[in-house]
Amino acid sequence: MKSKHYKSIEETHKEQPDIQLLTQKLGIGRHDLIFIATQVARIEKISPKESLIKLEEIENLEEYLISLKFKEAEG
Numbered sequence: 840m841k842s843k844h845y846k847s848i849e850e851t852h853k854e855q856p857d858i859q860l861l862t863q864k865l866g867i868g869r870h871d872l873i874f875i876a877t878q879v880a881r882i883e884k885i886s887p888k889e890s891l892i893k894l895e896e897i898e899n900l901e902e903y904l905i906s907l908k909f910k911e912a913e914g
Contacts, residue, residue: 857895882910
């Protein structure tokens with residue numbers, strides 16, 4: 840029988856986006872962050888977690904959202 844490889848708690852936490860850090864970095868509240876992450880996930884066709892990770896990499900939220908809207912319009 841194969842044994843499953845379980846990740847340590849530290850490894851699991853490293854993979855999770857830091858919500859508090861994101862809200863501070865982007866200057867928005869948690870509810871706004873959830874709304875934006877949902878929109879990013881829909882447009883990019885990725886999971887909500889992946890959209891939060893993508894938002895961690897963003898420097899200018901406004902420019903990113905504008906480019907995302909153009910991407911959505913192109914379809």
